[in-house]
Amino acid sequence: MAVTPSLSWLEDPGTFKVNRVEAHSDHRYYNNMAEAEAGAPMDMRYSLNGSWKFSYAPNPASRVEAFYKEDYNCTGWDNIQVPGHIQLQGYGRPQYVNTMYPWDGLIDLRPPHISPEHNPVGSYVKEFRLPENMENGPLFISFQGVESAFYVWLNGEFVGYAEDSFTPSEFDLTPFMRAGKNKLAVEVYQRSTGGWLEDQDFWRFSGIFREVYLYTVPKLHIRDLEVRAELDDTYTKGSLNVTMRLLDTPQEAVSAKLELKDRDGEVRLSTEGAFNGQELTLSGEVADVLTWSAENPYLYTVCISLTGADGAVVEAVVQKAGFRRFEMKNKLMCINGKRIVFKGVNRHEFNCRTGRNITREDMLWDIQTLKRSNINAVRTSHYPNQTLWYELCDEYGVYVIDEMNLETHGSWQKMGAVEPSWNIPHNDPKWHDIVLDRAINMVERDKNHPSILIWSCGNESYAGQVILDVANWFRSRDNSRLVHYEGVFYDRNYNATSDMESRMYAKPADIEEYLNANPEKPYLSCEYMHAMGNSVGGMHKYTELENKYPMYQGGFIWDYIDQSILKKDRYGNEFFAYGGDFGDRPTDYSFCGNGIVYADREWTPKMQEVKFLYQNYKLEPGRTGIRVINESLFAGTDHLALEYSLYCDGELLGKWTAEVNAAPQSEVLVPIELPHTEGTPGEYSIQASLVLKEEELWAEAGYEIAFGESVFVVEETVTEQPAGELKVVEGDVQIGVLGEGFTVLFSKQVGSLVSLNYYGREMIEAPPAPLFWRATTDNDKGTQLGYHAGGWYAASLARKCVEVSLTQEEGNVTVTFDYRFSIHEELAFKTAYTVYGDGTVRVRTRYTGAAGLPDLPIVALSFKMSADYSQSEWYAMGPEENYIDRAFGARLGVFSRKVQELPSRYLVPQESGNRTGVRRVKITDEAGIGLQISAPAAAPVECNLSPYTAFELEHAAHPFELPPVHYTVVTVAGRQMGVGGDDSWGAPVHKEYTIPAEQTLEYEFFLSSVGTGEK
Known part of the structure; x- marks a missing residue:
């Protein structure tokens, strides 16, 4: 029976499929078993990917309405690539919004209505000739993903209509096909009733963004x-x-x-x-x-x-x-009889050039990254993924929460407030069938993948009978999996929707409160550790719950990859763009940058912490043995080799291997023998690793999957003061301390050290000054640090030196500067520079706080060197950046990097590149000449090297806004607050990682020359 297509379907919740083939499994089929077992390409499929003719219209009224007719000539149209997003191929603009609907403030709408003026239309045409083996059989077409609603014609005849952007829509073309050339026409609308159900935190695109293919079937199929x-x-x-x-x-x-x-x-x-x-x-x-x-x-x-x-x-x-x-067993989720802990991440399908149109190569990189990072689970936030992803999870071994394509965030939460004055689908029966259809589409396609353990009813759509009905359908259709939904947290009348207690961004204390109350359901953090910018601080507080509470069964970090799109600035240089950079309004700006992986698929420094805290194997090395704790459920250590090393002051003394046999859920002590260290002073580090014995699908042989370290010090008995003649010249303005090969100048007028010159090389371009401000991280902005603690910004820009004192002792000279600040009369900062005969300068700082002030971001001294000093070598915690609440994954060692590579590539410039536990850092030119900063092993400092000051970073919204590089900015801190990460919109850094303003804080370090050959 012929059907006449209607635009009214776009805002009718009851019309979401017309002539669409019912959902079915994604299995492959062949003519014979030899082809099938060989995994050969299916000759009963014919790809329509590639170039299509295309016309873009900003709304339905301006579209070419008759384009699908056989006599309409489209040869003059543009070409567009399929699969691909319309907005990333020169038509319209991509738009990023989080919770609000993308038309918020532009037109007053309530569901199911859509705007006739704000609904871009893409008209696609593809002419094709059928392969010979498909001419006689039935012919179907499969659209693997079209956003968000589309109509299909073949040879001028209407074929069908479908919504649901993220599962296949298939149609029977057999009645419309013919020999020779066929004209396929597809009309894609960005807005529809489906769009009301697809309010995910992502870029808003439209178009045919997954593959399209024709297929035939045997006579029995x-x-x-x-x-x-x-x-x-x-x-x-x-x-x-x-x-x-x-x-x-x-x-x-x-x-x-x-x-x-x-x-x-x-x-x-x-x-x-x-x-x-x-x-x-x-x-x-x-x-x-x-x-x-x-x-x-x-x-x-x-x-x-x-x-x-x-x-x-x-x-x-x-x-x-x-x-x-x-299964759920004794109130625990269990895999093959064992309590499971999800060490998971939420993952959007994303590519920085092609958006959600991602390739096989992208997916292979992703799955290998998960395995290499000890991530054992992924949540398909917040829609079903391409079939290949599930096949890879099956093959490589990754647990999956498969999430249906449902999010109506903007219908019940406004600017963070729960305000369900209007909400869909809730209890409205008009939305029942369209929502259930999305569940059916996912389950029927994905049901054969063993990696999928949990069906999810979608994301952030509040609660209600419609979603509860979906959960019950999941259970009736498939009793081999559990059902997840987080939204019941807001309305406990629908608690039965979810088989587990699932919450987003709960603080560790809140989770413990739940777990201590004799709950009926195990706890799962479906989203936690909001990894926006410089984040993931305090993650250990969550992973520590895993062994403390059996009913805490892990969580999924938000999220895997930065959703950032490469764009060119006005000078033709590419940069990573975020919301608003395309003129898109409304927008949520840089909130799309939450990845532990950069948008170009390189690891961020945050991955260092994730990989360590997600280890299944814990290593605790000691001087006589290494304790190996195997927390795996099923895997022993037969596939792993135990390696261990001994370092002294960062220098490798030896590396050895040992046999280890630790059964699942057990621990063993592996005896080792180390060289004697008694009588040889220094700081010793024992480092142990478990590495792959043989190559795996996801990593090469020798790849490290687990790491542990212990440090001990053999004390030096006597420390002699450096020898050398010193000459003091106290001028009217300057105080000079001179020795063989060096000159140190202090200015009473400037109130600081102004020159540190070794053998004619000046190390100081801008004098050291107290620093209490860091370039705010995304999490800092979320807690409104600038509003609450902006006085520290002012204190860092201006100080008053109230006293300069000179003290001379045998073999050293000390110049002390005493500073006061306008934000509080009791606040003081004193810096004492002691110059020794060999040119070494000891720097001692004393911060004296005051009550009533907000916590400090940092207590540091910062100065500039010439950018010619562009190389760095660290003996510190590394190799990647780390902070006091994100240093578990760091290890003590010697690392080198160019200064320009030290700041991290977060979407918005912010504090980054810090290292804790700094014993020594060398800042040199390419010839190896420069400055060394050192601190006692028992009292290391924190240090940051950057081409930019905290204030330059603070005021740049994009990296291209930063000035050309002229300096190496050196910041030596006694303490910097943690970066936090419970969420990015108000969660404070945990108290133990803050810096209370009223305390007294002292630290010291030494400055000396490097590479001048004087010693």
């Missing part, structure tokens, strides 16, 4: 396949149930043969049966199965041969299967 590979109560015996549903009711006798093969190709189960109608289920048991888990992702192969009445094979299907059992 398994349209839907369901593989259930389960375990008995001993978790050793498998049961396999395979249900096949044919496309059509067969007109002849049809049978199927099933074989289950292991990795070696050995048949572990063989069975066959005949269809009675369209459906057949084949079952069997398998003894001593190898189970699937993220630690040991063992996959079997299900081989199905479909035969007709003549006994010839008509179709062959190969489907991977993993035997695993996921």
Whole structure:
């Protein structure tokens, strides 16, 4: 029956599919088993990816309405690439918003209505000729992802309509196809009722952004396949149930043969049966199965041969299967009988050039990164991903929360306030079917992937009967998985929606309060550690809950990758753009930059902490042995080698290997022998690593997956004062201290050290000054640090030197500067410079606080050197930046890096590049000449080297706004506050990582020359 398409469908919740093929599994099928087992390309598919003819219209009224007709000539149209977003190919503009709907403030709308003026339309045309093998069979078309609603015509005839941007929409083209050239026309609308349900925290795009292909099927075809590979109560015996549903009711006798093969190709189960109608289920048991888990992702192969009445094979299907059992057991989520801990991350599909159109190479990089970082789980925030992603999670071993395409954040939360004066879908029956359809689309496509442990009812859509109905449908359809939904936190009347207590960005104390109250459900942090900019501080407070409370079962960091798009500035230079950079309004600006991976797929320094805190293996090295704690559920240590090293003051003394045999959920002490260190003073570090013995899919042999360290000091008995003649010249304005090869000048007028010259090389371009301000991080801005603590900004810009004193002793000279500040009369900062005979300068600082002032961001001295001093070598915690609340993943060692590479590439310039535990840092030119800063091992300092001052960083919204590089800015801190990360909109840094203003804080360090050859 012919259907006349209507634009009214776009705002009708009851019309979300017209002539769309019902959702089914994503299995592959072939003409014969040889092709199937070889994994050959499917010759019954024909890709329509590539160049399409395209016309863009800002609204429906201005579109070319008759473009789909056969006699309409589109040859003069532009070309556009499919798959791809319209807005990233020169049409319209991308827009980033978080919770609000993208039309907020532009037009007054309530669901299900959409604006006829603000609804971009993309008209696509593709002409194609069918391959010979597809001319006679039925013909279908599969759109893997179109945002957000679209109409399809073939040869001028209307084919169908669909919504749901993130699951396939397929149509039967058979009645409309013809020999020779065919004209396919697709009209894509950005706004629809579906758009009201897709208010995710992401860039707002539209278009055909996933692949499109034609496909045919054999005369007998398994349209839907369901593989259930389960375990008995001993978790050793498998049961396999395979249900096949044919496309059509067969007109002849049809049978199927099933074989289950292991990795070696050995048949572990063989069975066959005949269809009675369209459906057949084949079952069997398998003894001593190898189970699937993220630690040991063992996959079997299900081989199905479909035969007709003549006994010839008509179709062959190969489907991977993993035997695993996921269940709630004694109020704990368990995988194969063991309590699971999700060490997870939320992941958007994203590429900095192509948006959510990501490639196989992107996905391979991502899955390898997860495994290399000890991340064992991913939540598909907040929509189903491409099929390949689930296949990779099956193969590599990653647990998945598969999340349906639902988020209505802007309908109930406004500027952070829970305000459900209007909300969808809630209890409105008009939205029931369209929401349930999205659940069905996801489950029916993804049901055969063992990596998927949990179905999720979407994200941040409040609560209500509609979502509860979805949860109950999940349970009735698939009892092998649990159901997740976080939104019941806001309305406990619908608590039954979720099988686990799931919250976002709860503080560790709040989680403990829940866990200490004898709860009925285990706890899952579906989003935590908001990794915006310089963040992930205090993550250990969450991971420490894992062993303290069995019902705390881990969490998922927000999020995996910065959603930043490469754009050119006005001078043609590429930069990473965020919301607002495309003229998009309204926008939420840089809130899209929350990744532990940069948008160009390089690790951020935050990954150093994540990888360490997510380790399954804990290493505690001592002088006589290394304690290995294996927290894995199923994996031992047979695949790992234990390596350990001994360092003295950062210098490697030796490296050894040892055998380790630690069964899952056990710990062992591995004896070691180290060289004697008694009598040889220095700071010693024992470092232990577990590395891969052999190459894995995701990493090379020798890759380190776990690390541990311990440090001890052998004290020096006598420390002699450096020798050398000193001459003091006290002028009217300057105080000079001169020695062999060096001159140190102090200015009474400036109130600081103004020159440190070694063998004619000046080290000071701008004099040291007290610094109490850091360039605010995204988390600092979220807590309104500038508003509450802006006085420290002012105190850092201006001070009054109230006293300069000169003290001479045998072998040294000390000049002291005493500073006062306008923000409080009792606030004081004193810096004493002691010059020794060899040119070494000891710098002692004393901060004297005052009550009533806000916590300090930092207590430091900062000065400038010439940018010619562009190289750095550190003996400190590293190698990546670290802070007092994000240093667990850092290790003590010697690291080198160019100064320009030390600041991190966060979307918005901010404090970055800090190192804690600094014993020594050298700042030199390319010839190795420069300055060394050192501190006692027992009292190390924090240090930051950057081409920019804190104030230059503070006032730049993009890296291109920073000035050309003229200086190396050196900041030596006694203490800097942590970076925090519980959230980025108000969560403070945990108290133990702050700097109370009323305290007294002292620290010291030494300045000396490097590379001048004087010693």
